[in-house]
Amino acid sequence: MTDFEGIRALVTGGASGIGRATAELLAERGARVAVLDLAKADAPFLAYEADVTDDASVRQAVTDAVADLGGLDVLVNNAGIGAQGTVEDNDDAEWHRVLDVNVVGMVRTARACLPHLRESSHAAIVNTCSIAATAGLPQRALYSATKGAVYSLTLAMAADHVREGIRVNCVNPGTADTPWIGRLLDAADDPATERAALQARQPTGRLVTAAEVAGAIAYLASPLSGATTGTALAVDGGMQGLRLRPAGRR
Numbered sequence: 001m002t003d004f005e006g007i008r009a010l011v012t013g014g015a016s017g018i019g020r021a022t023a024e025l026l027a028e029r030g031a032r033v034a035v036l037d038l039a040k041a042d043a044p045f046l047a048y049e050a051d052v053t054d055d056a057s058v059r060q061a062v063t064d065a066v067a068d069l070g071g072l073d074v075l076v077n078n079a080g081i082g083a084q085g086t087v088e089d090n091d092d093a094e095w096h097r098v099l100d101v102n103v104v105g106m107v108r109t110a111r112a113c114l115p116h117l118r119e120s121s122h123a124a125i126v127n128t129c130s131i132a133a134t135a136g137l138p139q140r141a142l143y144s145a146t147k148g149a150v151y152s153l154t155l156a157m158a159a160d161h162v163r164e165g166i167r168v169n170c171v172n173p174g175t176a177d178t179p180w181i182g183r184l185l186d187a188a189d190d191p192a193t194e195r196a197a198l199q200a201r202q203p204t205g206r207l208v209t210a211a212e213v214a215g216a217i218a219y220l221a222s223p224l225s226g227a228t229t230g231t232a233l234a235v236d237g238g239m240q241g242l243r244l245r246p247a248g249r250r
Helices: 017-028 055-069 092-117 141-164 179-187 191-200 210-221
Strands: 008-012 032-037 046-049 074-077 123-128 166-173 232-235
Touching: 008 017, 008 055, 008 092, 017 032, 017 074, 017 210, 032 055, 046 055, 055 092, 074 092, 074 210, 092 123, 092 141, 123 141, 123 210, 141 166, 166 210, 210 232
Parallel strands: 008 032, 008 074, 032 046, 074 123, 123 166, 166 232
Antiparallel strands: none
């Protein structure tokens, strides 16, 4: 497909995982792509170092990326970090740290990109949210709070900017097979059992792949979805909406 021919896209957290898969897919489909991350991505697209908790860093990276791209049409707000535990398990500093990355980091990036997106004839923002925004998951209180905020932020931004011609949507992945999940599994007492448990809670019986999430992001960012805004697209193996009986029972 070449639906992104002539489109200029910026992907945060683009050095690995979902961000890397998204950047590669957009480039394959014709976009000119730049990625922002804490370390420059080793990949065939423009790459810039930026810390989404530092407004000056974000603004400079966006300025440089837009100059090199020759404008901006799509922002994929993907940079984020994980957190485990109940409300008792993380102190104030950790709550502030994760909120600063996962929520305010998206705000900083969008804020820096909006003046450029307003100049585009096809402007779209896609935020990486999570099933944790809409389903109660154990041991994910802090992470869920940040993704609930991202979901609400997506709707508010969609309302604020629709008349400027800027569409805003989000994707809600289930448990995705990303480097963060890999590190959690490596740290578990029994990684195989923990992986099986994560797989079992998704009706498809497997983890979501980064490529599958990237495909959903590309759909929402594409000019082909020009009538879609204020939408959360689940990529969760049916986790949000399906209620299956035990295997073998009808």
